[in-house]
Amino acid sequence: MSVEVVASKVTHIGPIASRIRAIDRVECEAMGHGPKQALRNGFLLSDRCWTALVDGRPEAMFGAVTTSALNRTATVWFLGTDEVYRHGRALLSMGPALLREAVDSSFLASNLVSSANGKAIRLLARWGFTVEPEEHVVRGVPFRYFWMKR
Structure with a gap:
């Protein structure tokens, strides 16, 4: 199986939303959105937005939304299917470079992650984020709040 990261397209939203991980669905709903709406908002509001394709099929979407250009802050986000997490090594290796590109002008990148989302918490820590207890x-x-200063 091959993992490729490409610029997101609106056509990636539906396939990911229909198969989104259960914990990602819980996170979306807690924030007041269904998966499709959360992905659409992320796609539309992100300065940069990517899709992880596994064998050509959209399995995750992620990006960074500038929250304050003056204060140089951004909200980073990542939503995906169970399939993308079967390719953790690829995510682990690609993540830092994509993060640098996503938040190249941001001093503080942050967001919230469900306390029950152990895989995401471990991945965030490996990518260099501080995940508050x-x-x-x-x-x-x-x-749990997570953040990274650049």
């Missing part, structure tokens, strides 16, 4: 509850779902 304190939990913040959003619509009944405990989240």
Whole structure:
């Protein structure tokens, strides 16, 4: 199986949304969106947005949304299917370079991750993010704040 990262297209949203990981669905809903709407918002609002293709099939979408150009802050996000997590080594190796490109002008990149999303927490830590231990509850779902200063 091959993993390739390409610039996102609107046609990638539906295939990912229809097979999104259960924990990613929980995160989306806690933030007040369904998976399709969350992916669409990320696609439209991100300065840069990529899709991970596994054997040509869209399996994850991720990007960075500038929250303040003046303060140089960005919200980073990643939503995917179970399939993309079967290729953790590829994600691990590609992630740092993509992050550098995504937040090239941001001083602080951050977001929330579900406390139950162990795979994402481990991946974020391996990519160099600090994942805070304190939990913040959003619509009944405990989240942890993660961040990286450049």
